Amino acid sequence: MSKQFHPKGSVIAALDIGSTKIACFIARIRDDIGNIDLIGIGHQASQGIKSGTVVDLDLAEGAIKQAVHAAENMAADVTKGYPLREVIVNVPATHSHSRLMNMGVQILGSAVTENDIRRALAKAQDQVVGNDVELIHTIPTAYRIDGHEGIKEPRGLYGQHLDVDVHMVMGNIAPLRNMASCIQSSHLDITALCSTPYAAGLACLVEDEMDMGCTVVDMGGGTTSIAVFYGRELIYTDAIPVGGQHVTNDIARGLTTSIHAAERMKTLYGSAIATATDEKDLIDVPPLGEEDSLSPNHVPRSYLVSIIAPRIEETMELVRSRLIDSGLGPIAGRRVVLTGGASQIPGLRELSQKYLEKQVRLGRPIRLQGLPDAVSGPAFSATAGLLHYVTERFNEMPAEIMATVEAGTIWQRAKLWLRENW
Ligand SMILES: Nc1ncnc2c1ncn2[C@@H]1O[C@H](COP(=O)(O)OP(=O)(O)OP(=O)(O)O)[C@@H](O)[C@H]1O
Ligand SMILES: [Mg+2]
CATH class of the missing domain: 3.30.420.40 (ATPase, nucleotide binding domain)
Incomplete structure (x- = not known):
């Protein structure tokens, strides 16, 4: 993994919008290896949401605000009362689907770099972006170099051609827009989206x-x-x-x-x-x-x-x-x-x-320390997992991948073009 997405001391927040409850966890990054301390918790019965879908904007917005305010109040000592600005939000898997793809890039006898992998991922992303879907995750799941299977870590290995198996999770745009509009009306920006069962797994699997x-x-x-x-x-x-x-x-x-x-x-x-x-x-x-x-x-x-x-x-x-x-x-x-x-x-x-x-x-x-009893049960797995996602797996965020594919200097760009096209 490359650099840490959120530096030590910064505050992150998870907003889990469920069919029965809306939960908000605020945490602070403790160190440089992504450990976090929970500093605020708020939860509230859902309103205006049915089967993970917003069906009434005003009601949903009201319930979101209440959950967020409760968490902000609890965290006020640490945040000095500054309101939350950004949240990581869950995407119900009823509004998303998985797509598996294989993408190849030329490496022409040199060693595979981080950028080569990102080029493959960006290429996969290019193929699926459209008007009706929002990319949620882009995950490299397996690598092959010149047809050799079973490579866990391709960086540094020499070869001619790199193949990457890519798992993309894509969300349906309309329900996501409705959710985003409730969140934005609550004066919050969405920093990341994460599939609900993925978050749940990050919190409870060993x-x-x-x-x-x-x-x-x-x-x-x-x-x-x-x-x-x-x-x-x-x-x-x-x-x-x-x-x-x-x-x-x-x-x-x-x-x-x-x-x-x-x-x-x-x-x-x-x-x-x-x-x-x-x-x-x-x-x-x-x-x-x-x-x-x-x-x-x-x-x-x-x-x-x-x-x-x-x-x-x-x-x-x-x-x-x-x-x-x-x-x-x-x-x-x-x-x-x-x-x-x-x-x-x-x-x-x-x-x-x-x-x-x-x-x-x-x-x-099981991986988030210091959870009070009221929120340590299975209903809060996905909420906790949203925090793990953004601290541990931020490099699977589509925008991160796009932002970090380096074209570099003109000379590097020309080489890249040659690699891609020959
Ligand atoms: N002790 C219990 N025994 C059985 N069911 C329970 C218990 N406690 C809560 N539930 C059920 O759990 C459900 C709520 O679970 P959870 O909080 O995980 O849902 P949600 O995240 O709001 O919804 P979703 O993820 O489907 O959008 C409710 O249907 C409730 O009846
Ligand atoms: Mg849920």
Whole structure:
């Protein structure tokens, strides 16, 4: 990795806009190797957002402002009250897609330089930019020199021709513009965009998982998103527009009760798999419109489980088929890490293990130190990961790549032209 994007002492901030909550983490860069200290936290129930999409600009803007202000207030001692100027923002994987490409550049017998790699990446970017997409990530995932496979570090190696496998994540422009306009009306600039499941993976995977192949499944309120890591890199993203809110809606409908009561029942008594005592355990269901009723209905817990399980099974079945369609096969790894608020439903790990036929563990942000309990759970994986992205992987930002491809002096440019064209 080249220079540090943010120097020691600078302040960075993550804004995670989700279907159910908006979270803002402010951090300060502690040293020259990218360690950070969390200095401000704010979170707020989402408004004006459905399945990761802004559906009401004013409501969404209001909720963003509240989350940001809470984080700013907490950080005020360190920031001396200066308002936040810039944020790193998540892009829901429902509004983006992955594209894999192979790009070749001539190196004509000299050693591969950083600039050669960037030329290949810039060439890949040139091919996909258009009016309807915004580039979010440009990630080199594998290199070949003169056809030789398996090169992890091409810099300094001699050869004639360098091939780079490039994974690009591209966002759909319209939903991104709506999101950007809410953020800009809150007087904030977007410094970087990062795919939500990618951020979640950066926060909750350990090095070996990223290296050997691992699939992250972030189950949020309105979306379940997927990120596949291999050889430390993000190689694939995808999403299904189904999440915990769908489970809650199913319960409300199935038991004819309010969304509020359904959410409470889900969190207190819900489970994705049946247990022996479910028939005997009775739970109170306040009838719709009679929340204060002194005579709630009683239903066995097994009935609640019979509503929850099919929705989770369907979601896992969809995740499984997306992974099959991706064509990644064994590269996607034998391991799955489940995270996101909705991953907390008991029995989910066992059920997904069965459906995905992989080893499954639950994940939460483990790499950000000093997270208070209230934000250390799986719902905040993506929020924490946005900070890791901008400190550790800033060289995957498309604008960075474009800005640093050096054409240099006229003489260097002429050589570059020769390399490209001969
Ligand atoms: N203890 C719990 N058991 C089961 N589900 C829970 C629990 N706590 C939270 N949830 C569910 O988690 C979901 C919210 O998760 P999260 O905060 O990750 O979503 P989000 O980031 O706002 O949404 P998205 O990423 O889909 O846009 C809600 O549907 C909520 O019901
Ligand atoms: Mg989320």
